[in-house]
Amino acid sequence: MKEDALSRLRRILAVQLARGAGLFSRRLRQGGGTALPGLVAEHVAPGLLGFLLRQIPGGTIFVTGTNGKTTTAALLRNVLAADGRSVLHNATGSNLTRGVLSALLAHAAWDGRLRLAPASIGVMELDEAAIVPALRQHQPSCIVVTNLFRDQLDRYGEVQTIAAGLRAAFAELGPATALLLNGDDPLVASLGEGYGGPVRYFGVDAPGLARADVELAADSHYCPQDATPLTYTGAYYGHLGAYACPACGWRRPEREVRATNVVMRGLEGAGLTVALPEADLSLRLRVPGLYNVYNALAAVTAAWHVGAAADAISQGLGATIPAFGRAERIETGGRQVWLLLIKNPIGANQVLRLLAAEEAPLHTLVILQDRAADGHDVSWIWDVDFESLASASITTGGRRAEDMAVRLKYAGAESITVMRDIAGAFDHALAGTPAGGTLFILATYTGMLAMRRVWTERGFVRDYWETQA
Amino acid sequence: MKLVIGHLYPRLMNMYADRGNVICLAQRCRWRDIAVEVRSLGPGPLVNAAELDLLLVGGGQDREQLLASRDLVETKGPALRDAIEDGLVALAVCGGYQLFGEYYRDASGSELRGIAALPAYTLHPGAGSHRCIGNIVTVWEGTKLVGFENHGGRTYLHEPAAALATVVSGFGNNGEDGTEGARWRNVYGTYLHGSLLPKNPAFADHLLLQALQRRHGVSSLPPLDDDLETSAHHRALEIAGG
Numbered sequence: 001m002k003e004d005a006l007s008r009l010r011r012i013l014a015v016q017l018a019r020g021a022g023l024f025s026r027r028l029r030q031g032g033g034t035a036l037p038g039l040v041a042e043h044v045a046p047g048l049l050g051f052l053l054r055q056i057p058g059g060t061i062f063v064t065g066t067n068g069k070t071t072t073a074a075l076l077r078n079v080l081a082a083d084g085r086s087v088l089h090n091a092t093g094s095n096l097t098r099g100v101l102s103a104l105l106a107h108a109a110w111d112g113r114l115r116l117a118p119a120s121i122g123v124m125e126l127d128e129a130a131i132v133p134a135l136r137q138h139q140p141s142c143i144v145v146t147n148l149f150r151d152q153l154d155r156y157g158e159v160q161t162i163a164a165g166l167r168a169a170f171a172e173l174g175p176a177t178a179l180l181l182n183g184d185d186p187l188v189a190s191l192g193e194g195y196g197g198p199v200r201y202f203g204v205d206a207p208g209l210a211r212a213d214v215e216l217a218a219d220s221h222y223c224p225q226d227a228t229p230l231t232y233t234g235a236y237y238g239h240l241g242a243y244a245c246p247a248c249g250w251r252r253p254e255r256e257v258r259a260t261n262v263v264m265r266g267l268e269g270a271g272l273t274v275a276l277p278e279a280d281l282s283l284r285l286r287v288p289g290l291y292n293v294y295n296a297l298a299a300v301t302a303a304w305h306v307g308a309a310a311d312a313i314s315q316g317l318g319a320t321i322p323a324f325g326r327a328e329r330i331e332t333g334g335r336q337v338w339l340l341l342i343k344n345p346i347g348a349n350q351v352l353r354l355l356a357a358e359e360a361p362l363h364t365l366v367i368l369q370d371r372a373a374d375g376h377d378v379s380w381i382w383d384v385d386f387e388s389l390a391s392a393s394i395t396t397g398g399r400r401a402e403d404m405a406v407r408l409k410y411a412g413a414e415s416i417t418v419m420r421d422i423a424g425a426f427d428h429a430l431a432g433t434p435a436g437g438t439l440f441i442l443a444t445y446t447g448m449l450a451m452r453r454v455w456t457e458r459g460f461v462r463d464y465w466e467t468q469a
Numbered sequence: 470m471k472l473v474i475g476h477l478y479p480r481l482m483n484m485y486a487d488r489g490n491v492i493c494l495a496q497r498c499r500w501r502d503i504a505v506e507v508r509s510l511g512p513g514p515l516v517n518a519a520e521l522d523l524l525l526v527g528g529g530q531d532r533e534q535l536l537a538s539r540d541l542v543e544t545k546g547p548a549l550r551d552a553i554e555d556g557l558v559a560l561a562v563c564g565g566y567q568l569f570g571e572y573y574r575d576a577s578g579s580e581l582r583g584i585a586a587l588p589a590y591t592l593h594p595g596a597g598s599h600r601c602i603g604n605i606v607t608v609w610e611g612t613k614l615v616g617f618e619n620h621g622g623r624t625y626l627h628e629p630a631a632a633l634a635t636v637v638s639g640f641g642n643n644g645e646d647g648t649e650g651a652r653w654r655n656v657y658g659t660y661l662h663g664s665l666l667p668k669n670p671a672f673a674d675h676l677l678l679q680a681l682q683r684r685h686g687v688s689s690l691p692p693l694d695d696d697l698e699t700s701a702h703h704r705a706l707e708i709a710g711g
Binding site: 376380383403410 | 484485486487489493530531535602603619662664700701703704705
């Protein structure tokens with residue numbers, strides 16, 4: 001489609017304004033200018049995203065889903081970099097259209113033309129809502145869907161509604177876009193049914209890590225065809241597992257990419273073998289938990305789909321450390337401190353499962369916020385199995401520190417201190433942790449950012465927009 | 470002394486973590502040395518309904534609500550209605566509240582039947598309408614209740630139901646008449662999540678006392694140390710106020 005003069009002018013104006021906004025935002029230290037330039041550009045030139053993405057010679061991979069987007073994209077980025085590609089990536093977890101635009105505009109000349117190496121490829125994380133309008137502007141080479149759990153309902157609506165939105169958006173795509181889907185997630189797997197282009201499924205085969213039935217916080221354990229409750233021969237977490245519908249026989253699809261021999265190594269990571277149709281890869285992960293095994297599988301599937309070499313896959317995965325705040329470790333005052341993001345019941349239960357393997361008594365700081373990025377409704381904490389922290393020594397912090405304290409009290413905890421101020425809560429929790437011991441911080445999204453801001457000010461870590469190349 | 474709590478549809482109607490209400494009531498019994506048994510009541514016939522002292526149900530997603538409606542009206546209907554007429558204390562939240570009313574007419578105009586334990590009905594004003602979302606404060610018998618509401622349907626009461634509370638800030642039943650929730654016999658309906666009871670211990674104890682009075686003739690409950698609950702209550706008031 002030929003661009004008219006007005007659109008061209010808007011595009012150039014958008015690029016210039018976005019640059020100014022980025023400088024301005026960095027100067028004010030309101031974040032690394034990771035979203036503001038894109039926000040400005042989005043309003044001035046609505047078609048800019050498609051214009052920029054079309055220029056990437058190796059195409060773009062979209063990563064979406066409820067949990068694991070940022071880590072999956074980071075793993076994939078490192079694999080593709082190890083494969084010799086030049087990767088464009090919205091690395092800071094700013095996963096709305098504006099975040100993608102900002103990442104791309106960093107490579108744009110004055111008129112919006114991207115200056116790129118020939119082997120460039122895009123890896124863009126988009127949240128489940130933002131991907132729908134983005135797909136109207138650009139058809140990516142493939143779309144990875146990690147999982148669909150309930151998350152921040154006051155913002156996104158019900159998980160069924162999200163799936164319906166994705167299904168409708170995918171139906172408009174041409175056969176050049178492949179869907180790479182988590183086959184262990186019934187709702188995600190159902191997105192592949194009737195899709196016009198290629199579909200590839202990934203999943204886990206680790207009977208030793210499965211439980212007999214889905215956890216109580218799980219949703220969507222219903223057949224997408226006839227809404228009958230699914231039966232599981234093994235459930236990993238949330239509604240992920242080996243499922244079948246007892247009424248219509250609909251079942252988990254054949255998965256081309258499977259994780260076997262999964263060995264969990266606590267917070268240090270995990271080992272696994274990935275069975276690809278042509279080879280088995282033995283992999284070592286430095287990101288912890290079964291949820292990250294799924295993220296690694298998602299990344300492997302995408303890397304394999306775009307033809308990355310096996311060596312690059314194992315090298316890239318092995319080099320990836322958790323994305324900022326996802327399982328970040330610092331040492332201060334002779335104590336080890338872990339910062340772990342919790343943002344919904346399923347993810348939080350996974351983090352608690354990791355802590356259950358640590359030596360008791362645990363020293364913890366739990367930060368609960370209720371800003372837009374956390375979800376205004378804090379009810380979800382009652383779906384999290386915090387009972388496993390009953391014997392822990394706990395400080396609660398953040399705007400909803402009191403709510404968190406009540407949740408933990410009803411979970412059976414007896415040692416709870418409430419300190420709304422996050423820096424103060426951190427100091428208190430750290431002082432209560434014996435020398436040589438470990439403090440575990442669980443924080444919702446803006447709580448995690450606030451904690452890191454404190455650490456940055458104290459020189460423990462760098463700003464998040466500087467942590468990834 | 471023992472209290473039996475029925476948790477209706479713990480899997481089907483589990484969207485807004487209303488199981489916090491079950492956790493809260495069970496703990497407040499244990500802390501008072503009252504034995505407590507929680508029964509999960511999934512789809513299927515309701516057996517031994519007369520043994521239940523308290524019944525709780527939460528909100529679900531649309532599809533789950535459809536399944537629950539069928540089971541509630543067709544399978545559990547008569548046994549549950551008898552228990553309610555006999556004075557069973559029940560708390561129904563959000564989608565559960567809608568199903569405890571007479572019917573729910575969704576955005577497309579099709580009707581979901583309720584069990585009519587509350588003289589109330591719910592209408593969805595159509596696909597383009599806004600959802601009622603946000604922090605909410607109400608007054609119930611002179612005591613403030615705090616929570617979070619998130620519903621598309623608008624609920625309207627008629628005789629002989631009374632509103633549970635009046636809205637101070639937020640939408641409540643329908644955003645029009647200033648009412649929130651409903652009460653008829655010993656059945657309470659409300660849109661408040663949070664979960665509701667842990668942050669509103671006075672209301673939690675009101676339900677407990679009513680159930681214990683009915684079964685065991687108890688006339689008062691020993692007080693608990695509610696400092697944390699009260700501070701969470703006040704914090705929610707503060708945040709709802711801006």
